[in-house]
Amino acid sequence: MRQTWRWFGPKDLCSVDDMRQAGVEGVVSALHHVPTGHVWSPAEIAQRQSAIGRMHDGSPSGLAWEVVESLPVSEDIKKQKGDWRAHIENWKISLRNLRDAGIHVICYNFMPVLDWTRTDLAWRLPTGGTCMRFDIIDFAAFDIYILGRQSASEDFSPTVVEEAKRRFAEMTDGRRGELARNVVYGLPGSAESFSLDDVRRHISEYEGLPAEQLRGHLIDFLSEVCPLAEELGLRLCCHPDDPPFPLLGLPRVMSTEDDYATIMQAVDIPANGITLCSGSLGVRADNDLPGIMNRLGSRVHFLHLRNVLRESPDLKCSFHEAEHLGGNTDMVALIAAVLREERRRKAAGRSDISIPFRPDHGQDILDDLGRKAQPGYPSIGRLKGLAELRGIMTALEHPAEGLR
Template sequence: MRQTWRWFGPNDLVQIDDMLQAGVEGVVSALHHVPTGAVWTPEEIARRQREIATRKDGSPSGLAWDVVESLPVSEDVKKQRGEWREHIANYKTSLRHLKDAGIETICYNFMPVLDWTRTDLAYRLPHGGTCMRFDVYDFAAFDIFILERAGSRESFPEAVVAVAEERFATMTEARKVELAGNVVFGLPGAAEHFSLDDVRHHLGEYGDIDEARLRAHFIAFLEEVAPVAEDLGMRLCCHPDDPPFALLGLPRIMSTEAHYKALMDAVDLPANGITLCSGSLGARADNDLPGMMDRLGDRVHFLHLRNTTREMEGLSGSFHEAEHLGGDTDMVALIAAALREEKRRRETGRSDASIPFRPDHGQDILDDLGRKAQPGYPAIGRLKGLAELRGVLTALSHPAAAC
């Protein structure tokens, strides 16, 4: 398993030198400044590769851009409106440019409107650190009383609506603004640019798109891009919905094992694969992560290893980002399943036997609390997570483990 680390580019407050000290082997990055739907040019790709390959003092870092996360799919493609055909053509061109640069693994998602959703970006934990959290009552308060989405009240159980109403009644104006900003932060690149009216506009454009139609649009996208990736020897890996249940009346089509299997079967090419994110999928109690790795492992091209603690019964409740070995997902069992898959690949001679993984998210601890890096991506919290995961991986891979 190849140990990688997500990097948001030169403006990331966690830099290349930090990654080297963390002991990572490769970098996960993207061209976040390129508008969604536009072509990733060879020049921009090469620039990011040079940035990754260079330490602060100008010396070589020895690191390379291993995984793209993400080459985004435009809302036009998801809705099949506007310039969606041009965007698919540009996507294929970007794949060819990335392959020419030696990059073969491409993570993306097909979530409508929101890339991820949290109500707290710095939730205080008992040990004094902070983490990201999704509170269903606060989210209901946002949806019903701040966004005022039509039909929002009916989207939640009566008990959740009652608590949300009580919370909103005592919520300060500052908290209302903070809550709306936290939710909107999950709009790609939109933390400082999207208003609530913008969100309402985006939601309105999905009014006639249900799960079946969104899935049909996804299949149409894959039928275009997966054969190109297959011919190029590349690996596409779709990230699951985050969280893996319905929000804001939007359809969800990548939240369960059944969802993944349906898409793998619909476009049955090895290049059409999975980003198995244990944090996103683990927010649902009915997702068996080690079992999914065993059953779908031949199409798992990338692993996000993080953990969540579910705070409620049911499939769509509150949760927070846990320590990597401390949440509801059995991380040791999941890593053991990944190692079994790697062994199968080596035995069949696959060139992609080593599955890249990264310590996804992390709690802000120690100096992270002052650095204020990208939410979910602290330096020390991820270093701690990587160390824990590396320890499990080392122990399970040791010859003595077979005794």
């Protein structure tokens, strides 16, 4: 298992020096400033590689950009409208440019409009630390009363609708504004000004698009890009929906093991693979993470290891980001399954034996609390998670007590 770390670029409050001191082996990054649908040019890619390759004092960092997260798939491609064909061609050009730069693992997602959704970005834990949280009651209050989406109440249980009505009535104007900002934080363009009318417009463009049609659009996209990726020696890996159930009336098509199996079978090319995110998939109690790794592991090209704690047994439930060993996913069993898959790859003579992973998300603790880093990406909280994951890996691989 290859230890990597997500870095958002030179503006990231976690520096290259910090990554080096954390002892990671590679870097996960993306060109977030390049507009979706545009080509990632060789010059832009090289500039990011150069930034990763140098520490603050100019000395070599010993780190390299090893995984792309994410090369964004445009809304036009997902809807098959507008400039979608040109965007696919630009995606292919970007793949060639990334291969030429020596980068071979490309993560992407196919979530309509929402990249991820949380109602709280700094929810206080009993320890005094904070974490991200999705509260189904608060989200229903946003959907029904703040966004005002037609028929929104039909997407929630009567109990949730009633509680959302009470919750919204008790919210201050400040909390209502904060809730709206938190929800749209994971929307395209939300780093800039993004109004509720913009959200409504994005959602309306998917009106009448069923999940099966969106899945068909994903298969069409993969049928175009995966043969090229295979030719270039690249590994594409789709990130699951976050959270893994429909929101805002939008379809979701990558939320379960069956979803992944369907896509792997439809475009049965080794380059067509999986980003196994234990946090996103772990929100659903019916997703067996070690089992998914055992059954679909040959196509897992990238791992996000994080944990969530479900706050109810419902499919649409509240949850929060737990400690890496403290949530509903059995992280020891999952890592054991990953190590077994790596042994199978070695025996088969595959070149991609070591699967890159990163400690995804983390709780804000200690000095993280004052840094105001990218939500979900505190330095100390992630380092704590990485240390815990390293401990599991070391124990399972120990010759005396290790994996049989």
